[in-house]
Amino acid sequence: MFLPSAVGRVRTALTALVVLTAVALVAGCGGSAAPGASTTDASSSAAASGEAFPVAIDHVYGTTTIDAEPQRVVTLGWGSQDAVAALGVVPVGVTDFTWGTVDTYLPWFADKVTELGGQMPEVVEALDSGEYDYEQILGLEPDVIIARHSGITQAQYTRLSEIAPTIAYRSEAWAADWQDVQLTVGEALGRRQAAQEVIDETNATIAAxxxxxxxxxxxxxxxxxxxxxxxxxxxxxxxxxxxxxxxxxxxxxxxxxxxxxxxxxxxxxxxxxxxxxxxxxxxxxxxxxxxxxxxxxxxxxxxxxxxxxxxxxxxxxxxxxxxxxxxxxxxxxxxxxxxxxxxxxxxxxxxxx
CATH class of the missing domain: 3.40.50.1980 (Nitrogenase molybdenum iron protein domain)
Incomplete structure (x- = not known):
């Protein structure tokens, strides 16, 4: 079956049969926040929630350990940027979702960033070689790179891990469900309890x-x-x-x-x-x-x-x-x-x- 490219714009994948494995809007406090800044409402910090670091997260390429609460987050692939923003954190770098009527950022993500008083993150570019622009990612100075719903390869994971702790998909490329992504992001940010609350509220919205x-x-x-x-x-x-x-x-x-x-x-x-x-x-x-x-x-x-x-x-x-x-x-x-x-x-x- 057809899978999206691991990097670059995704419109090519969406013209084929994409067989991949979608209201908790935890509002932020007032003021202007730069990408990577967090709020302290329902999405409270790790210290406030009592969730301690380091945390270890398993994935297809091993186990990634995050020693301290990340302040600057880069997300690759699909869904992780939403899961980060739902917990009150604005990523510093995200995938480009340009396709048809969608210009760069997914509309609900853009709305959430605005609600949080943040700045829209940089778009992680793809080189002509089909690789991520690792120099750009390095320049974003991420504390963690989250690619839970993606298709990053072993080689890409190794390169990304040289920049910051990197979380790949669990076992199968492009197969993570949104709950797994949300919980994984919650663990990475030290906000697992808040992540579960996001999931519960979203399921309650569906049930309503x-x-x-x-x-x-x-x-x-x-x-x-x-x-x-x-x-x-x-x-x-x-x-x-x-x-x-x-x-x-x-x-x-x-x-x-x-x-x-x-x-x-x-x-x-x-x-x-x-x-x-x-x-x-x-x-x-x-x-x-x-x-x-x-x-x-x-x-x-x-x-x-x-x-x-x-x-x-x-x-x-x-x-x-x-x-x-x-x-x-x-x-x-x-x-x-x-x-x-x-x-x-x-x-x-x-x-x-």
């Missing part, structure tokens, strides 16, 4: 949406990646994908065909021939697209257009890249931001019967 829409209970759904002209297959995400898990928390049930096909693959997604789409019987279809034109092209494709959830208007399409990012990279900041839009749209679809 579900409780407000009992009509979602038992309705089946499938979640698709965008079809590209000329392809003979349609990509669908499996039951272990973060997108699917989030919609399931709202009360929906994965379509039987999705459940069965998920059992037959070790990947987080699978492909269905366009000629066999009718074997995927679902009440609701969710799908993201690179833009409105791509979505219109999907509807115009004869076999796709004839598929019941599309033909009968039971599809929620996300051609706006902010929503697509929130779905692909769920976090404690992205989830409440997206559900305020997604849930009402799903309610309209379900009401069609």
């Amino acid at each position: 949406h579900a409780a407000a829409h009992p009509e979602f209970q038992g309705k089946t759904f499938a979640y698709g990646s965008p079809w590209t002209e000329g392809e003979a297959v349609m990509g669908l995400y499996g039951v272990d994908d973060a997108r699917v898990k989030l919609i399931e928390q709202l009360g929906f049930t994965p379509a039987p065909a999705v459940v069965e096909r998920s059992k037959a693959t070790k990947d987080a997604g699978f492909e269905v021939s366009l000629e066999e789409l009718d074997t995927v019987d679902t009440d609701v279809l969710l799908i993201w697209a690179n833009d409105q034109a791509q979505w219109e092209g999907m509807k115009a494709q004869p076999l796709l257009g004839a598929w019941a959830p599309i033909a009968q208007g039971r599809t929620y399409a996300m051609p706006e890249q902010g929503l697509a990012w929130a779905s692909s990279a769920p976090s404690a900041l992205a989830i409440p931001w997206s559900l305020d839009t997604v849930v009402p749209a799903l309610a309209v679809i379900v009401a069609k019967g």
Whole structure:
């Protein structure tokens, strides 16, 4: 299946079938904070919370020890920047999320940085070689580099570790869920208790949406990646994908065909021939697209257009890249931001019967 590049802009990965494993806004105090500065509200410091250093965090390349509470944080990959900001810390360097309607920073992350009174962090650049700009990262003087939901290689990890303690993914590249990222960030910053509170509040937000829409209970759904002209297959995400898990928390049930096909693959997604789409019987279809034109092209494709959830208007399409990012990279900041839009749209679809 397809995985994003470990470095550089991610728009290339989002044009393919991305099969990867998304309200706790712990507000900061007033004033202006530089990147890396923290607030002391619900996201209290390690000393105030009684959480001690050093801390040791296991990952695919070994164990990273952090001796003291980090003040300057660089995040690589997806989700970690949100988890850091949710705990009241503004990173000094982050991944570039430019794609379509998204310019550099994810909107919910930018909102949180503004709420914290911070400055937007530097974007970690990629060189023509495909490597990170290690000199730039060195110049950011990080106390820790967090790449929990990423695909950094052993060689990249070694280079990054020469700059600062670096936390890689647990065991499988691009497979960390948002809760794991949040807890890992909490441990790294000495704020595990606050991180758990963030998770609990985010899950409570999801549960509140579900409780407000009992009509979602038992309705089946499938979640698709965008079809590209000329392809003979349609990509669908499996039951272990973060997108699917989030919609399931709202009360929906994965379509039987999705459940069965998920059992037959070790990947987080699978492909269905366009000629066999009718074997995927679902009440609701969710799908993201690179833009409105791509979505219109999907509807115009004869076999796709004839598929019941599309033909009968039971599809929620996300051609706006902010929503697509929130779905692909769920976090404690992205989830409440997206559900305020997604849930009402799903309610309209379900009401069609």
